[in-house]
Amino acid sequence: MSQLTVFNDNNPATALLKTSDVSEIVKTLNAEGVRFEQWQASSPVKAGDSSEIVMGAFASDIERIKTEGGYITVDVISLNSSNPQKDELRKKFLNEHIHTEDEVRFFVAGRGLFTLHIKDKVFEVLCEKNDLISVPANTTHWFDMGPNPDFVAIRFFNNPEGWVAQFTGSTIAEKFSRLD
Numbered sequence: 001m002s003q004l005t006v007f008n009d010n011n012p013a014t015a016l017l018k019t020s021d022v023s024e025i026v027k028t029l030n031a032e033g034v035r036f037e038q039w040q041a042s043s044p045v046k047a048g049d050s051s052e053i054v055m056g057a058f059a060s061d062i063e064r065i066k067t068e069g070g071y072i073t074v075d076v077i078s079l080n081s082s083n084p085q086k087d088e089l090r091k092k093f094l095n096e097h098i099h100t101e102d103e104v105r106f107f108v109a110g111r112g113l114f115t116l117h118i119k120d121k122v123f124e125v126l127c128e129k130n131d132l133i134s135v136p137a138n139t140t141h142w143f144d145m146g147p148n149p150d151f152v153a154i155r156f157f158n159n160p161e162g163w164v165a166q167f168t169g170s171t172i173a174e175k176f177s178r179l180d
Contacts, residue, residue, distance in 0.1 A: 002038070003126040004028060005177075009117060012175045016121075029125070032118050035134035036125070037061075039106065047109050047152055051076040054108055055154065061106075061132075062154065069102060069134070071156040076108070081148035093143040096173050097165040101158040103135040110151025113144040113179040117172060124177055140168055146179035 004025040006017040019025060022038060029036045041057040054076050055062060062074055079089065096117060105112070107127050114133055116123040117140040127133050134156075135141055145151065157163065 001126075002128050002131050003124075005124040007122045007124075007176070009120050009122050009172065012122070012177075025125070029123065029133075032116070032121075032123065033136050034116065034118075034123070034125075034139070035104075035132070037132040038130045039132060040130065041108075045108060047078070047080075047150075054152065058106065058108075058154065062156075065104065065132070065134075065156060069104065069156065069158075071102075071104065071158055073157040073159070075155050075157075076152065077155055078152045079145065079149045081150055083149070086145075086149055087147075090145050090147065090149065093165060094173060094178075095167055096140050096142050096170045097167045098138050098140055099135075099163040099165060101137050101163050102156070103141070103163060104132070104156035106132040106154040108152040108154060110149070110153075111146075111179070112149075112151055112153070113146075113177070114141060115144070115173065115176055116141045117170075122172075122176060126179075140170075142173040144179040 001020045003020045005015050039061045043057045045057045111128040114125045
């Protein structure tokens, strides 16, 4: 179940808000400039399906997001716990960073924890199957796929090279939750 938990950035022990109500998640994140939506597939999809089948099942939403955001590249990433590089891949984005373009992910299957540091608040967004999150460019955040990742996601990019993380050097991410 999708979930949003909000904290003051100096108090990771006390949640200001914790909700699984999608309309409240949308409202709270939209107020910070973060897009959150839920989509339904137009045809059945499952882990292991080809990129073409996965993108075909969400074609109208993909085209809408591409048009609205000016995204030119869309791909599908699939990662599971049998990947020999899973630990390295997890560590890669566990520290606070930014991207100079939006980070847009739609979860076809599985889950991931996006944690956004906006002003003096921390927004932990547990994204699961059928969730789309769009983290605006230059928003400080980190991402946790958990110790045993198992997800399929559609990614949107503004340029063919994709995005590169620019780390802030802050240790704030160490003080907040990790995905089990």
